[in-house]
Amino acid sequence: MTVSDTFFELRNGVEMPALGFGVFKISDGDPVEEAIAEALKAGYRSIDTAAIYGNERGVGAAIKNADIPRSDIFLTSKLWNADQGYKQALNAFDETLSKIETDYLDLYLIHWPVEDLFQDSWAALEDIYNAGKVRAIGVSNFTLRHLKILFTNCRIIPMVNQIEFHPWLQQPELIRYCKSKGILPEAWSPLLKGEVSKIPVLAEIGKKYGKNAFQVVLRWDIQQGIATIPKSVHPERIQSNADIFDFELTEEEIRTINSLDKKYRIGPDPENFDF
Numbered sequence: 001m002t003v004s005d006t007f008f009e010l011r012n013g014v015e016m017p018a019l020g021f022g023v024f025k026i027s028d029g030d031p032v033e034e035a036i037a038e039a040l041k042a043g044y045r046s047i048d049t050a051a052i053y054g055n056e057r058g059v060g061a062a063i064k065n066a067d068i069p070r071s072d073i074f075l076t077s078k079l080w081n082a083d084q085g086y087k088q089a090l091n092a093f094d095e096t097l098s099k100i101e102t103d104y105l106d107l108y109l110i111h112w113p114v115e116d117l118f119q120d121s122w123a124a125l126e127d128i129y130n131a132g133k134v135r136a137i138g139v140s141n142f143t144l145r146h147l148k149i150l151f152t153n154c155r156i157i158p159m160v161n162q163i164e165f166h167p168w169l170q171q172p173e174l175i176r177y178c179k180s181k182g183i184l185p186e187a188w189s190p191l192l193k194g195e196v197s198k199i200p201v202l203a204e205i206g207k208k209y210g211k212n213a214f215q216v217v218l219r220w221d222i223q224q225g226i227a228t229i230p231k232s233v234h235p236e237r238i239q240s241n242a243d244i245f246d247f248e249l250t251e252e253e254i255r256t257i258n259s260l261d262k263k264y265r266i267g268p269d270p271e272n273f274d275f
């Protein structure tokens with residue numbers, strides 16, 4: 001198995017690469033184009049962007065310039081908070097397609113659960129999905145409470161919930177709930193924005209396999225059925241983060257990493273954000 005042929009199957013049968021490439025904070029133009037070119041060279045076939053990242057044009061250019069069919073690439077983008085609401089979401093989706101210069105997305109997510117608006121936004125995503133312009137739809141940063149509100153009158157259950165997830169924030173109850181509903185959990189900031197190197201036990205576990213702390217954490221995500229999207233702009237890191245398909249953590253090692261949870265967020269709390 002490699003990064004190119006390891007997938008999770010979404011509830012509607014669509015195959016989503018287990019390991020993708022995140023492009024948050026990579027500038028539009030050459031930086032994002034170069035980073036994606038490196039990622040594709042390393043075998044990644046899934047790219048995670050968002051309207052708010054301001055690099056959708058560069059993402060589109062990178063995909064166009066690659067010698068890889070569009071259908072082999074799994075492309076995710078996200079609806080920004082200022083564009084929530086039914087009509088606004090439809091327009092924002094069209095704008096994303098036109099910036100990327102593609103006629104469909106593989107996955108479109110509601111970026112944050114904006115109170116009083118996310119249900120209308122979801123109705124728009126359902127219609128976009130039913131119109132065949134996106135292969136899967138989902139949410140991001142939804143807690144149990146948000147999901148339960150969504151379920152009161154949605155037509156389609158989200159296929160993915162992209163949440164902050166790393167050894168210091170594991171949200172086991174939310175993960176269990178998502179899985180019980182057939183929602184694939186996906187980890188953002190899986191590397192704790194680089195801070196996983198400060199957790200010695202990860203490097204210790206990796207020694208036995210000739211892997212570093214970053215690789216151990218990404219492997220831990222995937223072995224637990226959680227899609228993951230590390231970001232880097234350095235070619236050697238982009239490659240090494242994808243070199244995780246030739247070893248397997250033991251149950252005991254997984255339990256050791258699970259015991260590191262301290263409910264520590266590096267990002268905003270979805271129950272209390274003001275943007």
Ligand SMILES: NC(=O)c1ccc[n+]([C@@H]2O[C@H](COP(=O)([O-])OP(=O)(O)OC[C@H]3O[C@@H](n4cnc5c(N)ncnc54)[C@H](OP(=O)(O)O)[C@@H]3O)[C@@H](O)[C@H]2O)c1
Nearest residue numbers: 022023024048188189190191192193194230231232233237
């Ligand atoms: N849905 C949401 O609300 C949300 C929020 C945040 C992020 N995301 C998505 O999740 C993706 C990943 O999260 P993230 O970018 O916040 O953080 P991350 O992937 O946890 O960490 C990225 C940081 O780790 C460093 N790094 C990566 N690989 C490394 C390695 N092998 N050795 C040493 N350092 C390494 C990178 O530095 P260099 O780049 O300098 O190598 C960068 O500073 C984002 O790009 C985005 O697509 C989504």
